[in-house]
Amino acid sequence: MTDAAETTHRHIPDRLDNPIKSAVLSWETLLVLVAVVIFILNSLASPYFLNAWSLSDLTFNFTEKAVIALAMALLITSGEIDLSVAAIIALASTLMGMAVQWGVPTPGLVAIGIGVGLACGAFNGALVTGLKLPSIVVTIGTMSLFRGISYAILGDRAYGGYPSDFSFVGQGYVWWVISFELVLFVFAAVLFWFALHRTNFGRQIFAIGNNAVAAQFSGVRVARIKFVLFCLTGLMSGIAAVMLTARLGSTRPSIAQGWELEVITMVVLGGVNILGGAGSITGVVLAALIMGLVTFGLGLLNVPGIVMSIFIGGLLITVIALPILYRMWRERRA
Amino acid sequence: QTRIALVVKSLGNGFFEAAARGAEEAAGELGDVEIIYTGPTEPTAEAQIEVVNSLIAQQVDAIAISANDPDALVPALQRAMQRGITVISWDSGVAPEGREMHLNPSSNDLIGNTIIKLSADHLPDGGDVAILSATATATNQNIWIAEAEKVLPDYEGINLVATVYGDDQSDKSYREAQGLISSYPGLKAIIAPTTVGIVAAAQAVTDAGKIGEINVTGLALPSEMAAHIKSGASQSFAIWNPIDLGYSATYIAHALATDAATAEPGATISIGRVGEVTIGEDGQAAMAEPFTYDASNIDEFATIF
Amino acid sequence: MIRLLKQREVMLLAIIAIIVALVTTRSAGFGRPGNLTAIFNDTAVLMMLACGQLVVILTRSIDLSLASNLALTGMIAAMVNAAMPGIPVEVLILGCIVVGGLLGMFNGLLVWKLNIPPIVVTLGTLTIYRGTVFLVSGGTWVNAVEMSDRFKSFTRAEFLSLPMLSWIAILVIALFALMMLRTPLGRAFYATGINPTAATYAGIDVGKTKFIAFTLAGMVAGLAGYLWVSRYVIASVDVARGLELQVVAACVIGGVSIAGGIGTVGGAVLGALFLGVINNALPVIGVSPFWQMAISGAAIITAVIFNARGERRGGRIILKTAEAG
Amino acid sequence: MTEPVLTLSGISKSFPGVRALHDVALELYPGEVTALIGENGAGKSTLVKILTGIYRPDAGEIHVRGEPVSLPTAHAAFEKGITAIHQETVLFDELTVAENVFLGHAPRTRFKLIDWKKMRAEAQSLLDSMGAELRADTRLKELGIAKKHLVGLARALSVEADVVIMDEPTAALSQKEIEDLYVLVELLKEEGKAILFISHKFDEIYRVADRFTVFRDGEMVGKGMIKETAQDEIVRMMVGRSVDHIFPKVKAEIGEVVLSVEGLSHPTEFADISFALRRGEILGFYGLVGAGRTEVMQALFGITRPSGGSITIDGREIAPRSAADAVAAGIVYVPEERGKQGVVIGLPIFQNVSLPSLKRTSTSSVLQLAQEFALARTYTERLDLRAASLSQDVGTLSGGNQQKVVIAKWLATNPRVIILDEPTKGIDIGSKAAVHAFMSELVGQGLCVIMVSSELPEVMGMSDRVVVMREGRIAGVFDNKGLDPVTLVETAAGIRSQAA
Ligand SMILES: Nc1ncnc2c1ncn2[C@@H]1O[C@H](COP(=O)(O)OP(=O)(O)OP(=O)(O)O)[C@@H](O)[C@H]1O
Ligand SMILES: Nc1ncnc2c1ncn2[C@@H]1O[C@H](COP(=O)(O)OP(=O)(O)OP(=O)(O)O)[C@@H](O)[C@H]1O
């Protein structure tokens, strides 16, 4: 150690643990298990569950939220959060509805929805990164602001009269029971998976989430990346707004009320650390599927939605607590 | 066996609980009918669509829905109809493409007229009145308010000064009522065509010490308003019988699902002890006139619904 | 620095006063003492909850379940009252505080013993507690007729022309202020939030302090549960839905740092009062109620920007000349 | 021989995967200073935390004045008369000085409420008695780092204690404050307190300590009287072998000017900074703690935004607006605060190393793990990093090894100028020598190095030229030929201005 001239160095291996073993012990495995158990329980509990159309309908319970959850997963991994996503849906949908009244055709409507989402995301991003404000409070504010603008525009009215080809986005099927929404979600999931786990961009997100200051001191453009992530979350909310509006065929300011917490629940259930720095897209996709399975399965048993939410809340806490309890139990034994 | 789903705007609302009791009563009379009473927890269209989807998957025979949005539910309900499920709406309607017929608790113009008349009856010399509604998006409330505004000129001296929205939340409704009381010193009546709103408004009037000055009226269930009728905060209010409404919706859904009747203009459907309804040109039918409750009959009904 | 903090509260108070004055020019009744006490009474619950949320946020946590806790305890109180009108209201209130405290403890235990991030815990219990309201009530309401007279009148009884509800709020606020300033526990909340490691070294059990914060917040929410139900004479599943974020907003407007360690009882209370005044003023000056939400959103954002400016330190000022200038 | 106040025996403590202490013993005597010596990670601070009730030992006994005690909480330690200044400043920025001193044991009124007036008065008199020029009601965050240490000291002295523990108390203090501290230690000795003094600086240990105890890898390997033991012997106990050249300065070929800074200024932190850096040169930056050197370096690195002046590298003027810009221009910075700014704890070693070089290890922005591993291996092995694998979380490494990861990360970017801010702060003597050897190697390869250091021997031993800063300005630039250390100290303290 003292001799700098020494040329023979000790070799440091790339990794010690077996990647297969660590994959087996991962969060995703736990989620797959949970999903399989719920799937089996559903099939046992209701004769209507194992049916292609039922399974297809099931996906509508989560695709729109899950599309936002993909971007939210990246944002939360970077250590920020966006509570305004549902309000962005309301505003984007309202402005699309307004455009319909002016006779804007479907491609224009889609562009408006996505554009408004992007603009809202950029607004959040500018406040958080430009003025260095905590994202949780900024987005509590914009959550009221964006939906508030919808209320101010629409008041007690509703927008409708969307062109018939527009409804394909939310109601159409690509092939047999495979809906356009599902295809869109799968496509987005693959894209986000690649971005987070296989690119420099994703690596930098993890670095920022673990320690933003050190990342900045390592030459990562922290503010720029966070800004992009807010824009991306806004953009995906805009896409979700297009999907939801097309599915409902009408817009009211109360659209997607309360979705922000469901989206965040999905992300956290998917194993993304709410404090930033860890998470996976696979986990989020599995969590979306689990939430769809739970709500649809309980729906088949005509369990009221609020009781379902007890299940979801309980599931969230249990799934997070289980590994911790297991670790504590193991430490106590050791 | 016929399985009829009674889908409501949201669970946990006394009005719909009463309707469900009526549905069960009808099921008992019809025999071999299973009632699935369901609905979302929050009164949103998205949540209701999820409920409808699960009912489609369960292959129920009929869906009778009180909708949170007249348009948003159409695609889901159309899908239900395509799978051979009978769909009707009741209480709060769905656009015609999304259902076979709609059962109004009463005719909209009758309700609009009633809520104005309730206030005018106790204002022989006229005066300022205000409306406290539910959410700004509630379909039926908006229709009734529009009807009420239409008949307003018939009531001389009655002056509608404001329409505010309490979102069917007690605290917001209460605050809106307070706002009305302080902004319009000459206010003589608050009309709330929603049960949450009327209870909150009556409480606000009581707390402001304005009993006798401001009369709270509108649409409500007797059990919820009994205390306020007794205190005098409300002279009278009206409502159709929700039990009858659930009962009638069940009868109609059963008749259509078993092909005992078809939903076409002019068709007449029997609704058991309530009588019969005739479907109008617009695919709608009205059940009965709203019934007015006041100090003389409140005790009798407060224990029922 | 203490001066600057005080200044922030004075500023907020001034803004509230200006709003009241402006609205009064439009509608003379607004500034009357009677109306002002009505607004205070109206905001009482929010102010109390903001105190509870304050101690939680100070310890670097957040409690999103307060409104659900309120709804659940309120429903239980109403049902107990309906079933056994003989139980004195005072006992019922104590019971509410205990039940609310237990619900808060559950949050606190998960945070303390399992180290789960508070936002995750309370996101879960937010839905669990609200769902439990539905389970215990079977989805039905408890109406005015079912409640005993004393249950309804207790919060309304006036003393020195202020309703009991306001007095209870004042008492709670005073107790919190005393606790924060003059007891070791109050200082422990600050210490935990400013620097948890240092707090541990100073003999403070950080986990336990958080647990106590959640318990206190829960107790306040429980008390608020009874007050809410008694004031609006209705208990339903929907009671106070969405209030959880308003409480956070009140704290933020009052200058409480979401990162913990910074904030005062005065700030949180004034933040709540600000929201209360806005809520009450809009209908009075005839602004369409549809604008309400957008305006309060803009107010929150403005307050956050404003607070951040106050908090940001102006470098370390090494240069002597800069210091003098 | 007097009886020890505090006796430890058979103390062991393990963390998951780490055996921090194994069967150690220690005695502290009244009126004497015992130095605790050991490499980084030897377990010194762990022992301090056990003595102050923050950790509980897995095994072993603690006796205070002959009686066995257990210290389950920090409070229990207070009550047994044990108090400590911890290695990290563990204070509360948002609170006042008075409250920082008394948090947890504030004076109370009759009603058990905190007595603010009495607290302020007591804190003020304590600070005055220490000669600290501090007001009790200022907020801590307005103080410089050195003053904060004084507050920490005041906090430790605010309890009636028999045992005072100081864990590297001088690491962040300037020369003058260190002298003041020595006086204070003498005072405490006279009052009969038993003092445990932890330090990596041998001159200091020889100056204040009476006895010593040496730890190595969590075990006690020796103890004795300082006066009877030579430094070499202690070092051998510490590292298990002898360390020869501590400042192995090899003269490198000094070439053309690479970096030149002209009139760099900032509104509040520094003004009029001008200097030039040549190829193959080590430029030392000396000054008292808080002189503003870090701020200047961070301005070069694009973190702090200067208000005026110019930075020229290889004849090209640059205005870095972010660290990324600076890295692109060839300037890299090894920060003073390793854990906060240096390494990304939570990421594995190889990802830390490749983070600034991702463009090179990826093909069109798609990660290539094999290339990342190769890059990381090249540089970490060159620095002789001690790690089990490259996929290990960097947070599991010792401080010295973390420092190596930071340096490896920068070398991988092929920089022109490398800035090292207090590169050996808190680093044990063995690793320190390695860092110094490495700096020599860097300049040998034609890089230029800026070394910020507050340690006089290091500055004297390593630099070609020395820039002295004082209160945000350059107070003098000296060639390190026949340079008298006194000149540097006096220039830094403002006693002497540079005789041009
Ligand atoms: N909380 C902890 N969890 C896990 N390991 C720890 C913890 N605290 C200390 N360690 C480990 O215990 C060992 C001893 O650490 P300690 O801080 O006592 O060393 P030290 O002698 O004070 O070193 P330095 O001179 O760098 O301050 C190290 O290997 C360290 O990584
Ligand atoms: N008042 C303070 N509050 C918080 N951190 C401080 C304070 N003063 C200094 N620091 C931090 O402590 C470290 C040591 O700073 P220091 O006092 O050495 O100032 P500096 O500007 O780096 O001057 P120099 O490098 O010349 O000593 C730096 O990382 C600095 O950011």
Ligand SMILES: [Mg+2]
């Ligand atoms: Mg140490």
Ligand SMILES: [Mg+2]
């Ligand atoms: Mg420095």
